[in-house]
Amino acid sequence: MALRVYNTLTGEKELFIPLTPGKAGMYVCGVTVYDYCHIGHARAYISFDIIYRYLKYAGYDVTYIRNYTDIDDKIIRRANEESTDYRTVADRYIRAFDEDMERLSIKKATFEPKATDHISGIIEIIEALIAKDHAYVSEGDVYYAVETFPDYLKLSGRNLEEMQAGARVEVGDKKRHLMDFALWKGSKPGEPWWTSPWGNGRPGWHIECSAMSMAFLGKTFDIHGGGKDLVFPHHENEIAQSEAANGCQFVRYWLHNGFVNINAEKMSKSLGNFFTIREVLKKFDPETLRFFILSAHYRSPIDFSDQNLDEAQSALERIYSCLAALNEVLAATPAANPTGPGETLSHAGQELREKADQFRPRFVEAMDDDFNSAQALGIIFETVRAANRFLAGMKQATPSVLTLCADVHSLIAEAGSVLGLFNDIPERWLKGIKTAKAGQIDISPDEIEQLIVERTGARSSKNFKRSDEIRDLLLEKGIQLLDSAQGTTWNVK
């Protein structure tokens, strides 16, 4: 059992060896709080949520940092549009972010610092960079001189000359090199500011992550994560700042999640093709969204569509139904049975026993392989199928049957605790899915119930013409009838 992670820095899957045995330090770039989060954010934080959960599951003592960027051009612009201050805007969207994360069962990080609480740390790093001639003051701004850092662009594998050739950045006379980036921005009238050795101003975007990660995790730490779009320039600049200031390696493993696409195009604010988490959760259950995201590997692009979410929901229903069925067996008082301890399981039972025994090693193997959640789900489904097959042929809830059912149930739940799935009571979740859909139809549950009573009457008097009429009528309205020995229930199609 050995965890391997794909490191953007080397372009390879590497054995994960933490700086301090048994511990893991992890920093993930948080959001800039100027608007509601979209599905792309959901993916990033769900991806790192399972990485965090799995590291803990694997026995590491994890310190996880996820920041809020609460000072930035966009926040200021938004505040100006609303004739309010930046703090009001930032606090509102921090709250919104927290709500969204909670609904998606994304665990709180160990620390969730705000950039504005780390201004002094930011200033210290900038001073160190200036002292070492890696940064220079220019008209109240401070810039990082990229040419002074030979390793610049080692993460994204580019070189400065080519970047300049294709650059779309405007050359400002304040900068010595057009790739130089701001560490500190002198404040313009009406902007929030903090005092600094270079006059009143505010930090540039990249420096805050260097300051916050260092404050909580030290000069060198294990894992730094974020979306693929942060590789350049954000993470590249973080490396330049931190390694130049500290004179040592910044991060050992760089992990980047893939994008959420809409029709094979990146979902982004600038393209305008995004859905907020809140919008999507009006239509789909949070676990369905999580399941959908985990059904692909975290580094691959994933295409967001209603159809794909629908499929995720049916798949999740399959697992929840199996858990519900296992619960039913476990809840039933075992009949006084004559079978002694020497009883043997059916053939299907032995197969399920085998699946159960292999479950944990296979799950760990999948997750050890760069957090392969899609494969982990496959293992769960194989177990579900074996369990269903076993339950279908089960005659009596003997002690060994109950043990088997309990084992399978707890193994699936254990995997669920790492994946952040199956948090609900199966019966309640399944019912919730049904009632959520009921909001989308134009017939009241009372009317449906009435028709079901009429149909049941027709059926018992063998008036199948009328009973089928009712069934078709309801089907037209999107209501599917479910006949069983216990009576008729309904479902929204």
Add this chain to the structure above:
RNA sequence: GGCGCGUUAUCCAAGAGGCUAGGAGCCGGUCUGCAAAACCGUUAACGUCGGUUCGAAUCCGACACGCGCCUCCA
């Protein structure tokens, strides 16, 4: 233009030299008055052209197509 990634059956999606991934669907079965639902079973694939190898979805090369980054982005 530079750099990087991808192309797996009808669709979604793992796998990375020989070992049934998985889900949805199709088809068949169990159940049912008949259906539906549920469950069981079954099916099929590795972009193109070359190369390496006893053996290639998997490694190497070329090509085609798609996407991303190079500006704020998760």
